[in-house]
Amino acid sequence: MRFYLIFFFFFVATNGLSAASLKEKFERFLEKNNVTLTDAADFLKKLKNYVNRSGQLDKLREKLKARGAKYTLDETRFMDWSDEDLRKIVINEVFVFDVPPTTEEPSVIPKLRWFPSGRRKRSSSGSFDWRTSGLVGPVKDQGACGSCWAFGAIGAIEVQWKKHYNTGTFSEQQIVDCDKSNNACNGGSFVTAFDYIIKNGLAVSADYPYVSGQTKSGGGCQVPPKSTTVTIDRYKWLQSIDQMEYYLETVGPFVIKIYVPMDLFYYSSGIFVPDNSTCSPSNNQGGHILTVVGYGSENGQAFWIVRNSWGDRWGEGGYIRFAKGENHCVIEAYPYIPAIKGVLMPTDWNS
Ligand SMILES: *[C@@H]1O[C@H](CO)[C@@H](O)[C@H](O)[C@H]1NC(C)=O
Ligand SMILES: *[C@@H]1O[C@H](CO)[C@@H](O)[C@H](O)[C@H]1NC(C)=O
Numbered sequence: 001m002r003f004y005l006i007f008f009f010f011f012v013a014t015n016g017l018s019a020a021s022l023k024e025k026f027e028r029f030l031e032k033n034n035v036t037l038t039d040a041a042d043f044l045k046k047l048k049n050y051v052n053r054s055g056q057l058d059k060l061r062e063k064l065k066a067r068g069a070k071y072t073l074d075e076t077r078f079m080d081w082s083d084e085d086l087r088k089i090v091i092n093e094v095f096v097f098d099v100p101p102t103t104e105e106p107s108v109i110p111k112l113r114w115f116p117s118g119r120r121k122r123s124s125s126g127s128f129d130w131r132t133s134g135l136v137g138p139v140k141d142q143g144a145c146g147s148c149w150a151f152g153a154i155g156a157i158e159v160q161w162k163k164h165y166n167t168g169t170f171s172e173q174q175i176v177d178c179d180k181s182n183n184a185c186n187g188g189s190f191v192t193a194f195d196y197i198i199k200n201g202l203a204v205s206a207d208y209p210y211v212s213g214q215t216k217s218g219g220g221c222q223v224p225p226k227s228t229t230v231t232i233d234r235y236k237w238l239q240s241i242d243q244m245e246y247y248l249e250t251v252g253p254f255v256i257k258i259y260v261p262m263d264l265f266y267y268s269s270g271i272f273v274p275d276n277s278t279c280s281p282s283n284n285q286g287g288h289i290l291t292v293v294g295y296g297s298e299n300g301q302a303f304w305i306v307r308n309s310w311g312d313r314w315g316e317g318g319y320i321r322f323a324k325g326e327n328h329c330v331i332e333a334y335p336y337i338p339a340i341k342g343v344l345m346p347t348d349w350n351s
């Protein structure tokens with residue numbers, strides 16, 4: 001930063017800011033996040049974004065306090081991102097892709113066939129967490145690319161695969177590059193990603209590593225279908241919280257999509273109970289796709305344990321505990337679960 005000090009003081013002078021504390025905070029941010037500064041213009045851009053985001057963070061914290069919400073917001077890696085940068089990692093048209101599943105009839109599970117009332121065996125503790133199984137890999141990072149749809153789809157496959165075959169983290173890059181029904185870094189649907197995987201299989205990430213977080217775009221498709229390993233043969237759109245819990249416990253994590261509230265970018269810890277009006281169909285920052293790996297409750301507030309793809313320095317080690325039971329940000333509206341080929345999904349409560 002010291003090379004840029006002259007620009008810094010010019011910036012604070014012309015913007016009437018308090019130089020000392022800003023300098024210290026910005027330096028700490030750069031260091032903590034290993035931010036590289038390429039030239040003076042880059043430095044000024046990041047500084048401006050940082051100042052803007054700091055102002056926004058303060059306002060969001062005030063609102064949080066005013067409505068008595070208990071989760072915490074803090075500086076995250078996004079502090080030097082502009083609004084436009086943020087919009088690029090979420091999906092604008094995410095809910096346009098609400099195509100029904102094409103691979104199995106009936107596409108929507110009839111509630112009564114699968115879940116006769118009163119026969120549900122709830123886990124006695126009222127909580128469940130795949131992370132304690134040792135089957136969940138490290139949190140991934142989609143980087144500066146709107147590829148959450150690929151991470152979400154694969155997030156719902158990896159645990160099941162590991163459970164049955166004891167191997168694997170799989171290639172988001174393959175679907176970003178090869179699934180032409182989606183839009184690479186400009187968003188996509190996990191439903192059509194599942195369709196792609198059903199037809200083509202999936203390579204392991206070591207054979208086809210993720211680079212779009214850096215390049216910010218998809219590349220040419222490189223995997224001939226023969227070299228792939230993972231196969232799924234169907235997926236289901238879950239229709240109730242009971243089903244979500246049951247499939248989570250008996251099959252594996254499932255994928256969801258939400259409308260993004262601004263708070264999400266700053267989420268640091270606690271149970272996320274967003275102001276629903278900031279993530280409604282008519283007011284949101286875009287769409288995002290994540291994977292649910294568990295659920296629980298604390299002080300009477302039920303939550304889903306949700307795995308994000310924004311690296312492990314965001315949220316609670318890359319995870320967020322997200323309010324459960326009230327469809328905040330439509331989190332309970334579009335849960336899907338894939339099944340790996342040859343492994344049956346449960347068809348009976350009593351099994
Ligand atoms: C920053 O870089 C250092 C040294 O390369 C590394 O040990 C550290 O994990 C990095 N931190 C982050 C947040 O990427
Ligand atoms: C910072 O915020 C101001 C006011 O909201 C806006 O006009 C400006 O474009 C923002 N700057 C950046 C770099 O995002």
Ligand SMILES: *[C@@H]1O[C@H](CO)[C@@H](O)[C@H](O)[C@H]1NC(C)=O
Pocket residue numbers: 276280281326327328329330
């Ligand atoms: C939040 O909004 C969703 C979608 O509009 C709605 O289904 C849900 O009931 C709302 N939840 C609360 C707690 O207001």
